[in-house]
Amino acid sequence: MALVRLEPFREIDTLQREMNRLFDDIFTPPTQRPNGHTFAPAAEIKETEDGIHLRLEVPGMEAKDLNVEVTAEAVSISGERKSENKSEEKGLYRSEFRYGKFQRVIPLPARIDNQNVQAEYKDGVLNLNLPKVEAEKNKVVKVSLG
Structure with a gap:
């Protein structure tokens, strides 16, 4: 049986990145998203x-x-x-x-x-x-x- 090291801060960082991405997708108009070929x-x-x-x-x-x-x-x-x-x-x-x-x-x-x-x-x-x-x-x- 292999030991798996728990890294709680890495998990929190991953969760924060996913939440930021979710809110960016919700609140950014489609014409300003990178796949919409525009930028600010x-x-x-x-x-x-x-x-x-x-x-x-x-x-x-x-x-x-x-x-x-x-x-x-x-x-x-x-x-x-x-x-x-x-x-x-x-x-x-x-x-x-x-x-x-x-x-x-x-x-x-x-x-x-x-x-x-x-x-x-x-x-x-x-x-x-x-x-x-x-x-x-x-x-x-x-x-x-x-």
Whole structure:
């Protein structure tokens, strides 16, 4: 008779991965799933006293393939990946990259001056500097304590 070592933490990790996958399948629209050939670019947002800095990761795309629209309250990024890396060898067909359309709308934590937005796209990373409206910079809110 062989001894089987019990590893409870491995079982918990497996259970957590399965639960995460289940909730991802339930709450992710079919058009945004990897097998739906779309993606949502990863975003990083940082608010400072003078503005908001937004970085988006859109690798494998050119600036001409991106559409960026900015309102006072949100940023909308859309585009389409058109590049493909296909190979066929010994009857095996392989495509490494996902491709298709995407759109992401990111609500902003403060109103911005959308007439003075600065953008830079380099090495698959889109950087947006969004200056705050002057009224937002000097906004003071009185808090009552009783």
